[in-house]
Amino acid sequence: MYRLALCLMLVASVLATPRPSIANVIDSYDTVEFVEANNRNSEISGGPPSLTVRGIPAGGSAPVTKIYRFFNSSAVIDGVEAALHCQRLAVLAMSKPGKFQFAVVLPAQLNASGCRLTLVAP
């Protein structure tokens, strides 16, 4: 349990380090029912990596499915890596229903998407 908490803190710090303190929340999900990172398929098609999320948006009453695309905005933010991190956080939220709120965010100073987990339930 303690190792898991340490791991979560590490992941959060890795994602948070290159970001500014203020990020624009694109979407927040109270539940995550499905997540898929399509980075390999995107490379074949020539498009950027993507993340497909299905879940109930915060304040919503029914699940929705959305696809987020991750662009290489700089040497620091790699689109494939960002998509994989988001996928892992989504899996974590999905494994602990109601414990975290999963959010896809857009860093204020970087033209790249990232993800954030917020502890909701103890």
Place this chain on the structure above:
Amino acid sequence: MSVFFIRLILATLIYNMAACSNVRETTDDDPLRPDAGPSADARFPFDALPPFDAPLADASLDRDQDGHAADTDCNDEDPSVWQNLTYGFRDADGDGHFVASPGTICSGAGLPTGYSTELGDPDCDDADPAAFATVIGFVDEDGDGFGLGQGITFCNAGALPVGFAAISGDCAPEDPARWGDLAYSFRDADGDGAAVAADGVVCSGDQLPPGYFMSPPENRPLDCDDTNPAVSIALTVFADVDHDSFGAGPGQLACTDGSPPPGFAAVDTDCDDDDMTVWVSLVYTAVDRDGDEVTAPESGARCTAGTLLPPYFAVSNGNDCDDSDPAISIALTLFADGDLDGFGAGLGQLACTNGSPPAGFSTDGTDCDDEDATLWALLSYTAIDNDGDGITVPASGQLCTGGTLPPPFLAAANGTDCDDDDPTLTHLAVLYLDQDGDGVGTPPHQVVCIGNALPVGLARGGYDENDSDPAVIETEDLDELLELLLLD
């Protein structure tokens, strides 16, 4: 006694011979020498006579011992002469000037002084040493050096006597300042300083007399009338009936003193030649007939004294919508304000005002309810909050208001109220049934409209691995699995 008579006869003979052979310079009838007598050379040479007791001349004798025998010596009594020489010219008066007078004279080696074979300087009077040059003079009464009339010949030392001049043709014999003709090209007969072109000659002195010029006077135009000293400048003048110095009508050329004559003007810009108070036409673009200092557009021209007078103005000031009423000047689009709330409605109508709408009208035609003074502004809303819990539901429309949207209408949304009829319920939450009451439930989730508090038996978390045991929520196995996943 007989000897005496013989000597007398001999002397007379010699005398006559000498008188016949010697040249005389003048004659007794010479008018310039009325008292002239025989010259010294022509007089009887008593000294040359032989003494009474001397024998008669002998051809072989040389009595004067000049080397020439008496029979060849023309004067054997004078050793300085011995031969007769011929001369053509004679200077009897010794003034150095000669006259033609050929003759022979007993001479020495050469002709004596006063005789010459060459003319030299001619002598017009060989009897007067002070007169030798012939000059012709003309009577010069005015003493200007130029005479007139028939020339008179004078024999004197070379100078004309007073009152005569060597040059004739004095064009003004009684005026010492003028003597010869000079040509002129311009004439100022009237003496006004302006000339006219006129070629001719005039009796003058060194220079042309006043009034005659070779070129026109500088800075003066040619005289338009050289018979009148009062005028000289040609002007195009215009009739000035009202005598305001501005004329009108066709121009006519007049010879003036530089100013138009009375009744005429140099300019033809008089816009009213019957009124001496106005003379210049000015253009106006605006009028203020009601005197409210706000003009109305109107253009034209006014005959003025140099300045446009009210109500005519060259520059507009505002735009008077009613230039006949000084109380109003500003055009406004007005709307009927039935409820007198300051906001009108209906079709706008243009009205001339004093700047403010009259009672019952407004410049604002946006009153959404012109029958209710409390309502005038039509506002749009995008959300409503019926239960007053501060959380709205989407809604859109417009509402006639008193300036602000009344509750529950709001211009901006605030969240999404899942139950806008219950102020205790504000939003949807994904909750899980928590059977053991440990705060964490298990799936499946359920979406519930809640307020600030969670309903009893429901929890936000749905990861309780044992919902029948409040002591167990999560297990280590799952955590290890997640750890492997996250560190992959």
